[in-house]
Amino acid sequence: MRALVKVCLCMAVVLVFATAGEGQVAGQSTSGSAEVAKTQETPAPESLLGESYILTWEKDPRFKGREPFKTVLHPTGGETRRSRSIDLPRTPSEEAAFVIKTRSCVEEALAALEEADFRTAEEKIETAKKMLSVKLVTKTAQDDMVAVGAELVDAARLLSSVRARAALKEALEIAARMQAFFDNDRHGEVVGLYQQMLELDNEKGLRNPEVASTAGVLVERGGELSRRSNIHLDFAQLELKIDAVSHFPQGRSFAIVNGEVIGEGGRVAPELAIASVVSGQKVVFDYKGEEIALGLVE
Numbered sequence: 001m002r003a004l005v006k007v008c009l010c011m012a013v014v015l016v017f018a019t020a021g022e023g024q025v026a027g028q029s030t031s032g033s034a035e036v037a038k039t040q041e042t043p044a045p046e047s048l049l050g051e052s053y054i055l056t057w058e059k060d061p062r063f064k065g066r067e068p069f070k071t072v073l074h075p076t077g078g079e080t081r082r083s084r085s086i087d088l089p090r091t092p093s094e095e096a097a098f099v100i101k102t103r104s105c106v107e108e109a110l111a112a113l114e115e116a117d118f119r120t121a122e123e124k125i126e127t128a129k130k131m132l133s134v135k136l137v138t139k140t141a142q143d144d145m146v147a148v149g150a151e152l153v154d155a156a157r158l159l160s161s162v163r164a165r166a167a168l169k170e171a172l173e174i175a176a177r178m179q180a181f182f183d184n185d186r187h188g189e190v191v192g193l194y195q196q197m198l199e200l201d202n203e204k205g206l207r208n209p210e211v212a213s214t215a216g217v218l219v220e221r222g223g224e225l226s227r228r229s230n231i232h233l234d235f236a237q238l239e240l241k242i243d244a245v246s247h248f249p250q251g252r253s254f255a256i257v258n259g260e261v262i263g264e265g266g267r268v269a270p271e272l273a274i275a276s277v278v279s280g281q282k283v284v285f286d287y288k289g290e291e292i293a294l295g296l297v298e
Contacts, residue, residue, distance in 0.1 A: 088134060089134075089136065089141075092137075092138045092140075092141070095136050095137065095138050095141035096138075096140070096141055096144075098131065098134070098136070098141070099136075099141050099144045099145050099148060101131070102128050102131040102132060102145065102148050103148045103151065105124045105125075105127050105128040105131065106124070106125070106128050106148060106151050106152050106155050108120075108124045109121045109122075109124035109125045109128070109155050109159065110155055110158070112124060113155075113158060113159060113162055116162075116166065118159070118162075118163050118166070121155075121159050122159065125152065125155055125156050125159060128148070128152050128155075129152065132145060132148065132149050132152065160205060160208055161208065161210055163205040163208075164205035164206065164208030164210050164211045165210070165211060166205075167200045167205045167206050167211070167215075168206065168211040168214060168215055168218075170200060171197055171200050171201075171206060171215055171218045171219075172218065174193050174196055174197050174200075174222070175197070175218050175221060175222055177193055178190050178193045178194065178197075178222055178225050178226075179225065181193070182225050182228070182229060185232070187229035187230075187232040187233050188229075188233065190225055190226060190229040191226050191229050191230060191233070193222075194222045194223065194225065194226035197218070197219060197222045198219070200215075201215065201219050206219070228290055231287060231288050231289075231290040231292075232290065232292060234287075234288075235285070235287045235290075235292050238269075238272070238287075240257060240258060240268070240285075240294060241257070241258050241259075242255055242256065242257055242283055242294060242295070242296050243256040243257075243259065243296075244256040244296070245277055245279075245281065245282075245283060245296060246277075247277050247278075247279055252264050252265075253276070253277035254277070255274060255277055255283045257274070257283070262274055264276055264277055268285070271287060271288050272285060272286070272287050273285065273286045274286075275291055278293070281295055281296055282294070282295045282296070283295075
């Protein structure tokens, strides 16, 4: 009988402790869910490169008093966290690294400029601009990124200036070659060089205010040489044939052009006239305002 009483008492004690333990565990669970850290007051940022996200710091019971909060990312959109080869930051430490990486892009752009590598400089600046468009969450990262933004503006301005000066130097070289080719009747090459000059004007910075005045004169002169060269090229397509020339120094000279006798000042076609007859071997035509000499057919 006494043994039975002892067994009953032991069972009762076990039940009491078990009930108390369940209550404590339930209390801990309720307390744990209530201790979820407050989400930052910063609204969920809208990134141009990915979905919106917010960062929260939630209690992690595994730490048991040692750094009890863990950083958790809560995307408000899809699961993708990579866009256009740019990894977006998930935590405060990643945001700090993201700022450093952005500044590195600016520094690499400046280094490329020193080597006159405009393509690389432009690519790095464009990458930095995309990274700057990401709205960071932590205040420190935001402030640091503002400073990087100012450095980026200076780098972009320097790129524009250096590239414009290099383009002007190239345009001067093209202008000299155009004149030399025009003087040697290489009109097709003159037209081709003018297209290169236009590419400099439209794509490589000749419109930068630093060089625009000088560049404008070069482009205008190049355009005039190209226009005149096109007239020479059109003239070559007319297939004119000079069979004979009658040159009279003291009077009006004549030429037989495509079988027709035409005197100086006479018209061969609506936009084509004989400007003069030079000696007995050459006729100077006036074609669309451009004087072009043509010799006898041999």
